[in-house]
Amino acid sequence: MALVVHNTLSRRKEPFVPLEAGRVGMYVCGPTVYDHPHLGHARAAVAFDVIRRSLEFLGYRVLYVRNVTDVDDKIIARAAEENRTSWEVAEEYTRAYDDQMSALGVRPPNIAPRATAHISDMVGLVASLVDRGVAYAVDGDVYYSVESFPSYGALSNRTLDDVRAGERVEPDPRKRNPLDFALWKAAKPGEPSWSSPWGDGRPGWHIECSAMSMKYLGTTLDIHGGGQDLIFPHHENEVAQSEAVTGSPFARVWLHNGFVTIDAEKMAKSLKNFVTVRDVLAEYPAPAVRTLLAGAHYRSPIDFSTQALDDGRSAWERLATFARNAAQALATLDDRGADPTAAEPWVAKFTAAIEDDFNTPEGLAVLFDLVSTGNPLVDRVERGDGSAAIELAGIAAAFEALAEVLGLSPARDWPEAPRGSEALAPLVVYLLELREQARLAKDFARADEIRSLLGAAGIVVEDRPGGSRWHLA
Numbered sequence: 001m002a003l004v005v006h007n008t009l010s011r012r013k014e015p016f017v018p019l020e021a022g023r024v025g026m027y028v029c030g031p032t033v034y035d036h037p038h039l040g041h042a043r044a045a046v047a048f049d050v051i052r053r054s055l056e057f058l059g060y061r062v063l064y065v066r067n068v069t070d071v072d073d074k075i076i077a078r079a080a081e082e083n084r085t086s087w088e089v090a091e092e093y094t095r096a097y098d099d100q101m102s103a104l105g106v107r108p109p110n111i112a113p114r115a116t117a118h119i120s121d122m123v124g125l126v127a128s129l130v131d132r133g134v135a136y137a138v139d140g141d142v143y144y145s146v147e148s149f150p151s152y153g154a155l156s157n158r159t160l161d162d163v164r165a166g167e168r169v170e171p172d173p174r175k176r177n178p179l180d181f182a183l184w185k186a187a188k189p190g191e192p193s194w195s196s197p198w199g200d201g202r203p204g205w206h207i208e209c210s211a212m213s214m215k216y217l218g219t220t221l222d223i224h225g226g227g228q229d230l231i232f233p234h235h236e237n238e239v240a241q242s243e244a245v246t247g248s249p250f251a252r253v254w255l256h257n258g259f260v261t262i263d264a265e266k267m268a269k270s271l272k273n274f275v276t277v278r279d280v281l282a283e284y285p286a287p288a289v290r291t292l293l294a295g296a297h298y299r300s301p302i303d304f305s306t307q308a309l310d311d312g313r314s315a316w317e318r319l320a321t322f323a324r325n326a327a328q329a330l331a332t333l334d335d336r337g338a339d340p341t342a343a344e345p346w347v348a349k350f351t352a353a354i355e356d357d358f359n360t361p362e363g364l365a366v367l368f369d370l371v372s373t374g375n376p377l378v379d380r381v382e383r384g385d386g387s388a389a390i391e392l393a394g395i396a397a398a399f400e401a402l403a404e405v406l407g408l409s410p411a412r413d414w415p416e417a418p419r420g421s422e423a424l425a426p427l428v429v430y431l432l433e434l435r436e437q438a439r440l441a442k443d444f445a446r447a448d449e450i451r452s453l454l455g456a457a458g459i460v461v462e463d464r465p466g467g468s469r470w471h472l473a
């Protein structure tokens with residue numbers, strides 16, 4: 001078999017054929033950095049991280065570009081609210097995004113272009129569109145004429161008339177067609193702006209992605225990705241702008257990840273109405289959250305609820321426990337080598353799942369099958385069975401490699417799991433009682449021993465007139 005992917009443009013699965021054999025140029029729309037990333041951002045980042053890892057697993061060399069939109073109405077509005085510059089706001093949340101995605105095991109893209117560092121590329125593209133007569137300037141703004149592009153609507157599968165009917169676009173006397181969209185926006189007082197042939201201003205969002213993707217990946221991308229909510233108008237507009245300039249197909253394959261829903265009712269019941277990645281990571285280990293995200297097919301919706309997160313945690317613990325026990329069991333024996341054929345059936349099944357439009361739920365099911373076969377081998381190795389060790393070593397090595405395709409290798413350096421102080425409370429209270437009894441009995445050595453044990457576990461004890469208090473260090 002070979003890789004088949006669901007192409008939004010054709011609305012069906014098709015064989016994946018990159019422009020150049022063995023190489024893939026992939027562009028994915030990145031965040032607009034005006035706030036902490038929410039679960040939708042994490043979903044998209046993990047989905048395309050898994051797709052990139054999958055392509056590499058299948059032998060492709062991937063050049064992955066994901067932009068940062070660091071000039072935008074929302075950034076400007078936030079900066080004004082907080083009396084800061086939009087540069088500070090964009091910098092803070094670019095870092096927050098990078099840090100939190102990194103915590104979730106998302107590898108940085110090969111290139112992460114910032115919009116503000118590519119203004120001249122955008123101005124050049126807008127100028128070409130004006131030269132070709134498909135864009136026009138009005139009072140310092142520049143609009144793209146959608147009627148100039150006959151296949152406008154092909155990606156989102158609608159005609160101009162459908163769009164007009166569906167979107168209820170207000171007529172604007174400055175536009176030739178109400179659906180024409182801004183390529184360049186005239187400067188307003190106090191906003192960041194750059195000079196251009198049409199006066200000072202800033203680029204529209206859509207032109208940013210056309211300029212940055214084609215700069216690094218050429219006129220035709222193998223894959224363009226993003227969330228389903230970006231298909232219209234963002235991606236439709238990217239196609240129109242880019243193809244009007246180059247005359248070549250803009251992207252061969254369009255991949256779109258599904259939505260995230262939040263079960264607000266269930267979350268509210270548990271008083272955990274998670275919206276941001278930061279909130280979730282304060283309560284759940286990062287690999288557990290990643291297991292939930294990577295274990296769903298990229299096109300399926302994911303419903304975030306405490307139940308789904310708890311399921312993610314159990315699934316992750318099952319994987320991590322097998323990896324830990326296998327490593328410990330094998331370490332007790334002399335190195336007897338590994339049987340590489342032991343893992344073949346799982347590698348074959350896992351590969352088939354990934355080749356079927358990156359079917360990660362099926363891939364994860366293969367890993368659980370492997371764990372079910374591996375666990376009894378661990379028991380046998382612990383009892384000193386050498387032949388089991390050779391087989392276990394073979395499948396444990398394969399497990400590690402396959403889990404890492406989903407970005408779920410237990411051997412990786414994951415961030416420390418949040419330690420829930422509520423979960424520790426009964427133990428700490430019990431130990432503090434024992435310490436109090438020891439002190440009353442004047443067994444100070446024992447009292448000190450308990451305190452230093454707690455300290456070594458990261459629990460700080462304060463003796464106050466009303467009794468002892470404690471907190472996590």
Ligand SMILES: [Zn+2]
Nearest residue numbers: 029030209234
């Ligand atoms: Zn984009």
